Amino acid sequence: KLAEEPDSWEKGHFAAAHVIPKATGSYFIIVSVEESPEERTHWALVYGFR
Numbered sequence: 001k002l003a004e005e006p007d008s009w010e011k012g013h014f015a016a017a018h019v020i021p022k023a024t025g026s027y028f029i030i031v032s033v034e035e036s037p038e039e040r041t042h043w044a045l046v047y048g049f050r
Helices: none
Strands: 009-011 014-016
Touching: none
Parallel strands: none
Antiparallel strands: 009 014
């Protein structure tokens, strides 16, 4: 399990989560929309970098 670092943030429609993996590899990122003014949220963009 990846531990989320304390410098993660959320502002309006944007959010960022800083995680540090314990090893190099492939990871799945799951985005969950818990609340939205729209009936359906159409998409989410996830960007990872090192």
